[in-house]
Amino acid sequence: MTLILRYGAVLVLVLTLAGMGCSSDKAASAKEPAPEQSSTPASSAVRVSAQPAGPAMHVDAARAMQYTKEIVAFGPRWDGSKAIDKVRAYIKGKLNGAQVEEDAFVAETSIGKVPMRNIIAKFPGSRDGVIVIGSHYETNYWLRDTKFVGANDGATTSALLLAIADQLRGKKLEGYSIWLAFLDGEESMTREWNSNDALWGSRHLAKKWQDDGTSKKVKAFLLADMIGDADLDIGRDENSTPWLEDLVLKAASSLGYQSHFFQTVTTVEDDHLPFARAGMPVADIIDLDYGYNNSYHHTTQDTVDKLSVESLKISGDVILETIRLVNGMGDNQPSSQPKKLT
Ligand SMILES: [Zn+2]
Numbered sequence: 092m093t094l095i096l097r098y099g100a101v102l103v104l105v106l107t108l109a110g111m112g113c114s115s116d117k118a119a120s121a122k123e124p125a126p127e128q129s130s131t132p133a134s135s136a137v138r139v140s141a142q143p144a145g146p147a148m149h150v151d152a153a154r155a156m157q158y159t160k161e162i163v164a165f166g167p168r169w170d171g172s173k174a175i176d177k178v179r180a181y182i183k184g185k186l187n188g189a190q191v192e193e194d195a196f197v198a199e200t201s202i203g204k205v206p207m208r209n210i211i212a213k214f215p216g217s218r219d220g221v222i223v224i225g226s227h228y229e230t231n232y233w234l235r236d237t238k239f240v241g242a243n244d245g246a247t248t249s250a251l252l253l254a255i256a257d258q259l260r261g262k263k264l265e266g267y268s269i270w271l272a273f274l275d276g277e278e279s280m281t282r283e284w285n286s287n288d289a290l291w292g293s294r295h296l297a298k299k300w301q302d303d304g305t306s307k308k309v310k311a312f313l314l315a316d317m318i319g320d321a322d323l324d325i326g327r328d329e330n331s332t333p334w335l336e337d338l339v340l341k342a343a344s345s346l347g348y349q350s351h352f353f354q355t356v357t358t359v360e361d362d363h364l365p366f367a368r369a370g371m372p373v374a375d376i377i378d379l380d381y382g383y384n385n386s387y388h389h390t391t392q393d394t395v396d397k398l399s400v401e402s403l404k405i406s407g408d409v410i411l412e413t414i415r416l417v418n419g420m421g422d423n424q425p426s427s428q429p430k431k432l433t
Contacts, residue, residue, distance in 0.1 A: 150407030158250030227277030247319030266418030297365035342412035
């Protein structure tokens with residue numbers, strides 16, 4: 092992983108961490124303090140005027156933590172393992188009562204052909220349009236001979252989606268439909284990040300939605316990644332759609348959680364990119380500061396004890412509040428796309 096730290100416009104430090112245990116599935120090509128946030132209240136930067144629509148929703152964060160523990164208990168769940176089949180069955184079992192679809196395909200990876208499956212749970216709304224919440228669920232193939240269980244990296248966010256499903260089940264949604272996308276194959280097959288050998292599930296699903304016209308109905312694609320960290324520090328991602336990032340910050344501010352959001356700026360390669368390239372508004376809600384110098388990331392230290400119920404509550408509730416804001420905005424969405432789209 093190459094991590095570039097910048098302060099304002101001045102490049103002061105380049106750290107090359109290649110060869111260390113934290114080679115990234117997300118190329119954080121830039122990380123810098125957010126100048127407009129560091130000296131002024133976070134909410135002052137919000138430029139969108141959407142008001143929340145529909146009843147407030149909250150996740151049961153303790154239950155999300157329990158789901159995290161249950162996913163982790165299956166052990167390393169790399170593509171091709173027996174554990175990943177069990178995790179898929181577990182996820183589908185927890186989605187009882189939802190309309191569940193599978194997007195199965197064979198990825199032509201550097202390690203050969205790998206069968207993969209995205210799982211999509213659909214909760215119908217009353218308006219024409221869809222808000223998607225995504226998370227990947229597998230662990231890294233190249234870490235298959237270790238005890239890496241990805242508690243924060245894949246398990247916690249998939250668990251969060253299951254807890255959100257619990258909130259949506261049986262409700263008549265007043266706004267757009269909400270789809271939960273459990274994505275396969277996010278991680279690079281090799282230790283060195285290679286975007287052509289990663290993001291398999293997201294690339295497949297984004298293309299499918301582009302081909303069948305679904306992409307035009309997607310009002311927002313919210314990606315959750317590594318946001319169970321007890322020391323929660325979610326960066327503003329320049330590969331995400333600015334107005335949707337503004338809504339995330341507005342949601343966090345309205346709930347009193349703004350200190351956990353956007354104190355830094357990052358440019359992240361993650362599952363949101365294929366959806367952005369297909370024209371959908373995207374926001375990657377990610378904390379790439381996991382342990383000192385991100386030292387827990389992609390190591391056997393990524394375990395449940397590094398997470399907290401409070402962080403799951405913050406992350407889950409901000410996602411649900413962002414959905415209310417997207418609903419409040421209706422069809423008056425700006426057409427802007429990410430500042431950078433690496
Ligand atoms: Zn990862």
